[in-house]
Amino acid sequence: MATQKNPTAARLARLRKDAAKGFEKLSPADRKEILAARRQYRNGNLPKDMLSLVGLPLPVAGQPHSSVTVIDAMGNDSSIVQAARVSYGIGTKKISEDRALIRYLLRHRHTTPFEMCDIKLRIACPIFVARQWLRHRTASVNEYSGRYSEMMDLRYVPPVDALKAQSQTNKQGRGGELSTGAKKVAGNAIELIGDEAQLTYENLLGKRDGLFEPGSPGLTRELSRIVLPLNTYTIFYWKTNLHNLMHFLKLRADPHAQEEIRNLAEVIELALAAWLPTTFEAYMDYLKEGAMLSRMEVEAVNRKLAGEPVAAETVGMSKREWSDFVARFPAFKAV
Numbered sequence: 326m327a328t329q330k331n332p333t334a335a336r337l338a339r340l341r342k343d344a345a346k347g348f349e350k351l352s353p354a355d356r357k358e359i360l361a362a363r364r365q366y367r368n369g370n371l372p373k374d375m376l377s378l379v380g381l382p383l384p385v386a387g388q389p390h391s392s393v394t395v396i397d398a399m400g401n402d403s404s405i406v407q408a409a410r411v412s413y414g415i416g417t418k419k420i421s422e423d424r425a426l427i428r429y430l431l432r433h434r435h436t437t438p439f440e441m442c443d444i445k446l447r448i449a450c451p452i453f454v455a456r457q458w459l460r461h462r463t464a465s466v467n468e469y470s471g472r473y474s475e476m477m478d479l480r481y482v483p484p485v486d487a488l489k490a491q492s493q494t495n496k497q498g499r500g501g502e503l504s505t506g507a508k509k510v511a512g513n514a515i516e517l518i519g520d521e522a523q524l525t526y527e528n529l530l531g532k533r534d535g536l537f538e539p540g541s542p543g544l545t546r547e548l549s550r551i552v553l554p555l556n557t558y559t560i561f562y563w564k565t566n567l568h569n570l571m572h573f574l575k576l577r578a579d580p581h582a583q584e585e586i587r588n589l590a591e592v593i594e595l596a597l598a599a600w601l602p603t604t605f606e607a608y609m610d611y612l613k614e615g616a617m618l619s620r621m622e623v624e625a626v627n628r629k630l631a632g633e634p635v636a637a638e639t640v641g642m643s644k645r646e647w648s649d650f651v652a653r654f655p656a657f658k659a660v
């Protein structure tokens with residue numbers, strides 16, 4: 326990985342430190358399990374940076390009960406190169422050439438070489454986040470069963486900074502500030518409704534006296550859980566390949582994604598940086614921070630470079646297309 330001047334390296338170092346602190350707070354049984362999982366990797370092909378993350382529940386900003394745990398990973402940057410070079414039968418070459426090949430493959434949207442690496446994560450998050458997450462169909466999932474086990478008495482209450490008004494420009498997002506009083510009321514209401522729902526859940530299960538006649542069995546777990554709100558926690562294992570992982574991250578570590586899922590996706594991005602540093606660099610350059618241009622956008626750029634006036638109508642863009650374009654290329658704002 327790069328030096329400490331690299332902001333990703335600094336964030337990764339901080340994440341590792343926070344995870345190590347969290348590890349100390351775990352029960353002896355949990356610590357034993359983690360250490361056993363990490364021993365498996367001693368002779369594996371994962372980079373040292375990645376090995377030091379495996380098995381540790383990585384903390385998530387603003388969500389004290391959420392975590393991302395790398396359970397397993399297969400392959401490294403060389404696996405991608407090796408698979409791509411099978412076409413030419415010339416074997417692995419120098420590192421610099423490997424880097425150039427990975428960048429070429431991603432730049433030209435090749436897919437299968439990136440499917441040669443797999444990752445399995447354990448995600449702990451609120452149900453409303455899992456619901457967005459599971460829209461990504463190209464992964465294998467196993468989720469905690471609320472029929473088999475009792476639901477966890479854990480709920481997400483947004484930190485004060487996250488409590489915002491509905492955005493006036495983005496129908497899907499948050500925007501304006503709320504007053505301090507309104508934030509307090511909203512936070513309290515979310516907390517209160519969760520506590521009440523949990524109480525009802527436990528009553529329905531028959532764990533508390535009062536709802537049913539003495540001696541009556543409680544309601545089954547699979548039905549009792551339906552009173553719980555969407556901020557209740559769930560856990561799932563999520564296994565996907567690198568191609569699909571980058572597609573997920575491109576969509577969910579993006580400012581358009583809801584902050585809560587984005588916070589988890591950003592932790593996975595750091596794990597990606599530790600696992601496949603060269604691919605991560607290419608992902609940042611071509612997918613995350615790169616841009617794909619439409620025919621009209623290409624025309625707008627060419628016209629501007631030729632010194633011609635350019636506006637939405639001259640290149641046939643709608644108002645919405647133009648504002649999306651200008652948001653990505655502010656130099657066109659004043660035109």
Ligand SMILES: Cc1cc2nc3c(=O)[nH]c(=O)nc-3n(C[C@H](O)[C@H](O)[C@H](O)COP(=O)(O)OP(=O)(O)OC[C@H]3O[C@@H](n4cnc5c(N)ncnc54)[C@H](O)[C@@H]3O)c2cc1C
Nearest residue numbers: 457460461462463464497569572573576577579581582583
């Ligand atoms: C900011 C944001 C807002 C969103 N808002 C909404 C919303 O309001 N309502 C809503 O319902 N969803 C919403 N979504 C979910 C979104 O529409 C996608 O369902 C989700 O992001 C998964 O993307 P995907 O299908 O590309 O990924 P995956 O399911 O992982 O699929 C990856 C790729 O595989 C291919 N593929 C997979 N399955 C099929 C298939 N059956 N047929 C053809 N090709 C397939 C496609 O090329 C696809 O891009 C939102 C997503 C984001 C990021």
